[in-house]
Amino acid sequence: MLSELLYISFRNSSCTSEEVEKILKQSIQNNGKKNITGVLLYSKVQFLQVLEGDNEQIVTLYDKIKTDSRHDKALMLSLKPIKERFFPSWQMAGKEMDSGYQFLSTLQEEEKKEFQQILEGETNSNAVKIISRLFND
Numbered sequence: 001m002l003s004e005l006l007y008i009s010f011r012n013s014s015c016t017s018e019e020v021e022k023i024l025k026q027s028i029q030n031n032g033k034k035n036i037t038g039v040l041l042y043s044k045v046q047f048l049q050v051l052e053g054d055n056e057q058i059v060t061l062y063d064k065i066k067t068d069s070r071h072d073k074a075l076m077l078s079l080k081p082i083k084e085r086f087f088p089s090w091q092m093a094g095k096e097m098d099s100g101y102q103f104l105s106t107l108q109e110e111e112k113k114e115f116q117q118i119l120e121g122e123t124n125s126n127a128v129k130i131i132s133r134l135f136n137d
């Protein structure tokens with residue numbers, strides 16, 4: 001069953017930009033083999049990741065990611081079946097968000113508010129749609 005999983009977590013101070021580069025490289029390699037796609041947004045203090053793929057595969061991956069010492073307090077915001085992927089061509093795309101979330105300029109005011117709420121751990125059924133706008137613009 002094709003599913004989508006969304007979580008947020010807190011980036012540990014020991015997780016340097018080089019480490020984030022490593023995470024992205026490794027993710028692209030590993031996810032390609034499992035037909036997993038998605039995106040990773042990161043700021044100095046937070047991660048937000050969307051994983052798409054076979055339900056069992058992404059849950060297994062999430063269980064592994066959760067234990068990674070480069071972040072902690074992973075909080076799953078949603079896991080649900082989907083008909084099609086939002087990010088079919090990305091094994092794992094990365095995008096940095098600065099503390100002012102300047103890239104959010106592509107979002108409408110209402111979406112910006114919703115996005116901030118997602119980062120604070122509130123679930124929103126439009127979450128992945130909003131996130132996808134940041135990558136597809």
Ligand SMILES: Cc1cc2nc3c(=O)[nH]c(=O)nc-3n(C[C@H](O)[C@H](O)[C@H](O)COP(=O)(O)O)c2cc1C
Pocket residue numbers: 023026027028030031040047049061064065066068070071092
């Ligand atoms: C925020 C974050 C996101 C990650 N995302 C992925 C991912 O999408 N795919 C992946 O294989 N590993 C991901 N990792 C890395 C895993 O936790 C783990 O280090 C890696 O999968 C181990 O790969 P290996 O089994 O090939 O050694 C992520 C780690 C962090 C901290």
